[in-house]
Amino acid sequence: LRFLFRGVSARAFVRPFSTLDHSRIRFASKSDHRRFRAVIIRRPPKKAIERIKELFLMNVRYNANLVEIEYPQRLDAYDIGSNIACGCHAAVYELRLRRTSEYSDAEAAMSSASRHISETTTDPIIAYPLALKIMFNYQFDAPERYLWADMGSELVPFVDANRLIKGHLPVLQTLRRSHPNVIKIYTAFADCMPMLADAQSLYPEALPNANFYELIIDQPKTLFIVMKRYRMTLREYVLTVKRNYWIARVMLGQLLEAIVFLYEHTISHRDMKSDNILLDFDSPEEAPHLVLSDFGCALATGSWLVPYPDDTIDLGGNLALRAPEIRCAHPGPGQIVDFRMADLWACATLGYEMYTRFPFSCVHTSNCIWSRELSGA
Incomplete structure (x- = not known):
């Protein structure tokens, strides 16, 4: 009995619920908890976009x-x-x-x-x-x-x-x-x-x-x-393959991934059009692998700004899909053209072509949209 009373605190008999708070604090600590139970590492479930990225990054077919x-x-x-x-x-x-x-x-x-x-x-x-x-x-x-x-x-x-x-x-x-x-x-x-x-x-x-x-x-x-080598261009795809809105979303997501990657390296493509978007697939029913090609007009100087003193300065190869701030720029002393968001505008126009199968320039032009925005403001 003497040994039993020495091992058990007397306060446990007087205040039987006092040990509950002590147990809560003890087991709330991760270091104490791991001493008595197996370590269980719970990873958050991967989202769909993360699984798609992993597929394109780790699969040899999509990442040569x-x-x-x-x-x-x-x-x-x-x-x-x-x-x-x-x-x-x-x-x-x-x-x-x-x-x-x-x-x-x-x-x-x-x-x-x-x-x-x-x-x-x-x-x-x-x-x-x-x-x-x-x-x-x-x-x-x-x-x-x-x-x-x-x-x-x-x-x-x-x-x-x-x-x-x-x-x-x-x-x-x-x-x-x-x-x-x-x-x-x-x-x-x-x-x-x-x-x-x-x-x-x-x-x-x-x-x-x-x-x-x-x-x-x-x-x-x-x-x-x-x-x-890739199978066809985006323009050929929208003209020959049946339209599928789910596949269009997948292609647009891949194009946005390429735009973000170029933005991280301070590079502007400046010639984005459906003929410069290449697709690779085995059957028309599957979602194609999309890549951005033809960087001959790319701005890769480490800066988004281009001085525009006269008309001899090249502003890119695709006039129809130029961003409004680039299309409506006027040359002159001290004029600067910013290409920071130029590719994003072109990407949106290509998304219009993916969903409708019609070129964006056939319905709208960047300079008329810019004029309507200024007049509405």
Whole structure:
């Protein structure tokens, strides 16, 4: 009995409920609680947007940046296929690695089964998984360093671009890391301009003729960009695939992800249109993987502000989808144009096209909307 009375406090008999408060304080402490019970870590449930981000970041199909392959930097290491698109400044062709190429690093990454499929399949995406962008060099006698200085903005999405343009473009700010909703560029190099079968009919002005060959010593060169190939553009998608509002929301969300990523790096695309939005998918029923491409008009100087003293200053390539503050800007001494929110306006106009299948410029224009807002104010 003496041992029992020593172990039990007398206050427990006089005040039997006094120990309840002591127990509450004791077990409220996490350190004391973990001594007697198993540690249970409860993580908050992931939201739908977080699961979508994880899918696009960790899945090799949607994020080709997870596979690091060193591609050759010579044109004779590739097989060039048919023309995909052609514009005023560049032409895009189908591309694949040449099996007899001495550059075996990238070819070794492809299994023999995948090579067999690429040769026997009728799907052009599998047969030619790469895309080659041939930049048009109209100054045939210009040195090679001129190509990197004049066309270097095309390499803004290329993470390893600083190694190529070092010393040519000191003010160009490239992306420090890749993003699944920004086009994947594998490599870029300068080489001789090829004489392809359809070149004379598609872009005769960009081909050197006999008069130029008499004036120059070396063979003209231009810039080549090797990229991942995608199935179609956004414009082709909205014209050929049945409209689906749920898929439109997914595509618009991916485009906003790309805009936010560029905003974090102080980069403005300035040429957003449905032809520069590329989509990749296996069947029309699934939500496409969307990427933003063609950074030739991008503002990548580390600042949103551009002096606008006269009309010779380039404000971007897409006049129809320019933001109202850019469209209505007037040149003059001390005038500054701010591109901070220019891409967001263009993104909203592309969202209009995703949902309605009609271009925004066919119904509205940025300058008339700006005028109505000013008059309403």
